[in-house]
Amino acid sequence: MQNNETATEFSLAELMICAAAEAFRHDGEVLATGIGMLPRLAASLAMSSFNPDMLMTDSEAWILSSPNPVSGRKSGDIQPCETWMGFSRIFDNVWSGRRHALVGPSQVDRFGQANISALGGTYQQPKVQMLGVRGFPGNSISHANSFFVPSHNRRVFVEGECDVVASVGYNPDRLPRGYAFSEIDIRIAITNLCVMDWGGEGYTPRVISLHPGVSLEEVLDNTGFALGAIENLGTTPIPTMAQLDIIAKLDPLNHRAKQLPDNPPGIRS
Amino acid sequence: MDKLCDAKTAVAAIKDGMTIGIGGWGPRRKPMALIRELLRSPVKDLTVVAYGGADVGMLCAAGKVKKLVFAFVSLDFIPLEPFFRQARQQGQLEVSEIDEGMMLLGLRAAAWRVPYIPTAIGLGTDVVTQNPDIALVDSPYDDKQWLAMPALNLDVSLIHVTRADRRGVCQIASPDHYMDDWFARAAKHTIVSCDELIDTEFFHQEDVARQVFWERAATHAVVHIPGGAHPSSSAPLYGFDVSHFKAYAASAKEQNFSAYCQQFGIDTSETDYQKMVGGLEAIQQLPLPVY
Numbered sequence: 001m002q003n004n005e006t007a008t009e010f011s012l013a014e015l016m017i018c019a020a021a022e023a024f025r026h027d028g029e030v031l032a033t034g035i036g037m038l039p040r041l042a043a044s045l046a047m048s049s050f051n052p053d054m055l056m057t058d059s060e061a062w063i064l065s066s067p068n069p070v071s072g073r074k075s076g077d078i079q080p081c082e083t084w085m086g087f088s089r090i091f092d093n094v095w096s097g098r099r100h101a102l103v104g105p106s107q108v109d110r111f112g113q114a115n116i117s118a119l120g121g122t123y124q125q126p127k128v129q130m131l132g133v134r135g136f137p138g139n140s141i142s143h144a145n146s147f148f149v150p151s152h153n154r155r156v157f158v159e160g161e162c163d164v165v166a167s168v169g170y171n172p173d174r175l176p177r178g179y180a181f182s183e184i185d186i187r188i189a190i191t192n193l194c195v196m197d198w199g200g201e202g203y204t205p206r207v208i209s210l211h212p213g214v215s216l217e218e219v220l221d222n223t224g225f226a227l228g229a230i231e232n233l234g235t236t237p238i239p240t241m242a243q244l245d246i247i248a249k250l251d252p253l254n255h256r257a258k259q260l261p262d263n264p265p266g267i268r269s
Numbered sequence: 270m271d272k273l274c275d276a277k278t279a280v281a282a283i284k285d286g287m288t289i290g291i292g293g294w295g296p297r298r299k300p301m302a303l304i305r306e307l308l309r310s311p312v313k314d315l316t317v318v319a320y321g322g323a324d325v326g327m328l329c330a331a332g333k334v335k336k337l338v339f340a341f342v343s344l345d346f347i348p349l350e351p352f353f354r355q356a357r358q359q360g361q362l363e364v365s366e367i368d369e370g371m372m373l374l375g376l377r378a379a380a381w382r383v384p385y386i387p388t389a390i391g392l393g394t395d396v397v398t399q400n401p402d403i404a405l406v407d408s409p410y411d412d413k414q415w416l417a418m419p420a421l422n423l424d425v426s427l428i429h430v431t432r433a434d435r436r437g438v439c440q441i442a443s444p445d446h447y448m449d450d451w452f453a454r455a456a457k458h459t460i461v462s463c464d465e466l467i468d469t470e471f472f473h474q475e476d477v478a479r480q481v482f483w484e485r486a487a488t489h490a491v492v493h494i495p496g497g498a499h500p501s502s503s504a505p506l507y508g509f510d511v512s513h514f515k516a517y518a519a520s521a522k523e524q525n526f527s528a529y530c531q532q533f534g535i536d537t538s539e540t541d542y543q544k545m546v547g548g549l550e551a552i553q554q555l556p557l558p559v560y
Contacts, residue, residue, distance in 0.1 A: 059560040061444035075508075075557040086445035087294065091370045095390075113394075117366065118357070123399055125360030130349060132341035137368040138390035168393030176392040176405075178413030184393075 003241040010239045012192060013038055013256045015211060015266035016148070017247055018239040020102060020190040021046040023146040024054060030144070031055040031063075031099040037070055037251075038259050039102040039148045042190075044070070044250045045243060061086045071253035094135070100144040100187070106130060107155075107162040108147055110205055110225035112169035112186040112198045114140075115162035123164070133166040140167030144185040150260055152191035152222050159224035170203035192260065194219050195236055200228040209236040213268030238266070272491045273435045276306040276539065279460045279490040283312050283425050286335070290376070290421070290456055291319040292428035292449035293501060296344045296509045298441075299324045300429035300462045302497035305535050305542060307333065307427075318376075318421050320369065320447065322501060323517060326352035329362065330526035336363040338421065340372055344514055351521030365400055367391065367418075373448055375421035380454030385417035392416055426456035429498045431480075431506065433463035437488030438472055440480045443504040450482040458489045464506050466493040496543060496552040508557040513546060 007014075020042030024032050027046075032054050034043035040059065044067035047054040056067050058079055065080040085093075093099055105114035116134060120127030139145055145167065149156055161171070168174065170181050181203050189196040189205075193214045200206040206228035207219055212235055220227055239247075247256070257263045280303060283289060293299035304324045314335040319325050321342035328334050330352035342353040356362050367375070374386040387406065391397055392414065397405065406417045428449050431442040439461050441449065453459045472478050497503075500510035500517070520529035534541030543549055 073559050075559050077559075084444075087369075087447055088373060088451075091373055094370065095388075117395075121358075122360075123395075126357055129354040129357035131343055132339055132366055133368055133394070133396060134341045135369045137392075137394045137396050138370040138388075140394070141389045141392055165393075165395045165398075171393070174393045176389075176414045178411070179392070 003245070005241050006238040007241055007244050010244060010266040011257065012211070012264045012266050013260050014239050014244060014247060015236060016190050016192065017041045017045055017256065018243050019195050019209075019236050020146070020148055021049070023102060023188050023190070024051050024100060027051060027054060027100050027144070029053045029055065029098070031057070031093050032102070033057070033099065034102045036104050036148065037255060038150070039104065040070055041247060041250055041256060042102060042148070043067070045246055048246045048250065049243065057085050067250065069250050069252060071251050071255040091138070094138055094142050097143045099139075099142070100146070101139050102146045102148055103136070103139070104148045104150070105166075107158050108149065108189065109158050109160065109162045109169070111161070111171035112203070112205065113162050113165045113171060114147065114167045114169070115164045117164035117166050119163050126163075133164070136166035137168070140169070140184070144187050146187040147189040149189060149191040152193040152219065154222060154224040157223040157225060170198060193222065196227070204228060206230060207233060209234055211236045211268075212238065212266060271435045272437045272489060273466070274490055274492060276303060276462070276492045276494060279303070279492050280306040280310055282458055282460065282490070283307065283310070283315070285312055286314045287424040288316040288318065288422065290423040290426040290452040291317065291324050292426065292447060292452045293322065293324070294320045294445070294447045295322040295341070296501045296514065297322070298429050298443055298447070298498050298503050299501035300427040300497065301499060301501055302494040302539050303427045303429075303460060303462050303492065304328065305539060308530065308535060318372065318423060320372070321353065322350065323514070326350040327526070329353050329356035334362060336365065338365045338367065338372070340367055340369040344518075346511065347514060347518050351518045352526060355521060355524065367396055367400065371396070371418050372421065373451060374418040376448060376451035376455040378418065378420035379422045380451055383420065385419050387415040388418055390416060390418070421455055423452070423456035424458065426452040426459045428452055428459060429462045429503060431463065431503065432465040432467045432471065433461055433488070433491050434467055434469045434471065435491060436469065437461065437485035437491055438469065438481055439463065439483070439488060440472070440477060441482060442480055446482045453483045453487040459487055460490040460492065461488050462492045462494045462497040464495050464497065464503055466491070494539065496549045499543075499546060499552045502555075502558065504557055507553050507555040510546070510552070510555050
């Protein structure tokens with residue numbers, strides 16, 4: 001089972017799942033919430049390998065002792081329930097701070113502020129109405145958050161501020177009185193090109209690893225704001241055979257192959 | 270006290286300009302038959318508070334909504350609610366867009382009869398800038414700024430439950446009762462639709478009584494409508510109707526809500542509606558979703 005050999009063939013989706021799982025490595029006993037199939041697989045992989053102490057839900061109303069597969073389950077299948085975790089109780093957990101969400105915003109700005117609410121136009125009449133702010137405001141001021149961005153481009157990583165600022169970031173003009181940046185916990189952003197964080201000087205964004213075959217120039221060209229990079233910038237770790245085995249068990253019907261357009265390979269030619 | 274009545278009588282409690290809360294979550298356990306009854310009524314200028322799905326979309330499309338208090342409006346597998354989206358993109362709606370948890374706090378404040386509940390949620394975001402009526406306050410205990418989430422006082426709440434008796438004892442047998450208990454408590458008048466009307470003796474077992482999330486004193490009207498959550502789900506009895514939601518979304522593409530209402534008999538009666546969607550048995554056979 002413990003096959004730590006790196007894989008030779010893997011998809012970009014699998015690379016991103018493994019990179020995103022790293023977000024949860026040192027979390028210990030926190031509720032990990034991955035919104036969407038690949039983020040959920042990332043959290044599930046973390047719990048199934050290096051962070052068994054993590055908590056996860058069935059994405060409905062129960063905390064599970066081990067993560068559910070994301071595909072191949074049937075209605076009424078028995079699942080390893082630990083406790084009830086309906087939405088009202090989720091907030092008890094959110095506000096306690098013992099949670100780490102991996103979310104997929106439509107816009108992210110240089111401050112790490114994110115948007116899933118609406119795009120363009122005016123606030124009263126947006127050009128594109130999306131979901132609404134959902135739980136982003138409360139999540140962002142309460143606990144750790146990471147971002148999953150399947151398409152790294154300038155429409156997502158915007159030049160200015162997000163059209164609607166749904167989650168708090170490292171923006172001095174918006175920082176509420178009495179709060180410090182150190183209380184805001186943006187971890188990493190996993191994109192189809194790289195992994196980023198906000199660990200630069202004064203909580204500025206930077207690249208911390210490039211996916212195989214991607215240049216820093218390509219990342220910068222596709223980012224609307226200035227982006228630093230860590231010293232000795234390396235390559236995002238290649239999935240191990242053991243990780244791919246776990247992912248395959250968590251997604252037996254290979255729905256992960258349908259998440260990125262054309263399911264590109266993990267190593268770009 | 271016998272609270273059983275028909276949908277029309279129950280919904281008549283809703284008057285122009287009222288603030289109504291709607292239980293459920295997205296496409297899950299929404300009191301859709303009561304919403305359809307509301308669509309048939311002349312009521313207008315409503316302020317609607319909801320974790321929104323097609324309930325919100327339909328009321329928007331029918332021009333019933335003056336103001337919407339929301340954190341999201343979504344059908345889950347169709348992420349963007351089509352008629353809500355149109356209403357927003359046409360600039361029609363007055364909105365108060367808040368965090369999901371802020372809505373919970375607002376309902377609790379109303380239920381607990383306090384003017385607000387302090388929280389950090391919303392600080393630093395456009396929830397603050399776009400809601401000038403929501404105040405930021407100082408704390409007597411620290412030097413931080415707090416957001417004072419105002420009570421969301423509701424005139425009427427509409428909720429769909431699994432089972433109820435005539436006295437208003439309600440069982441939600443679904444995995445999640447969402448914030449329905451707070452919607453019931455935050456409202457002056459709570460109307461409940463139920464899939465099954467049962468005798469009080471049904472509750473004389475502790476595991477069933479544990480699925481009663483508010484006291485009957487917070488329920489004012491009970492309407493018995495088997496399948497009344499359709500096209501949303503009412504787990505464990507039936508799932509949401511994917512193909513119906515697709516037809517609904519398609520009608521939004523044509524910007525034609527009245528055609529949708531006509532096609533499915535919403536204009537006439539719930540009996541016609543259920544006939545048009547394949548009958549109660551078809552509703553009750555809709556598979557439960559797997560998350």
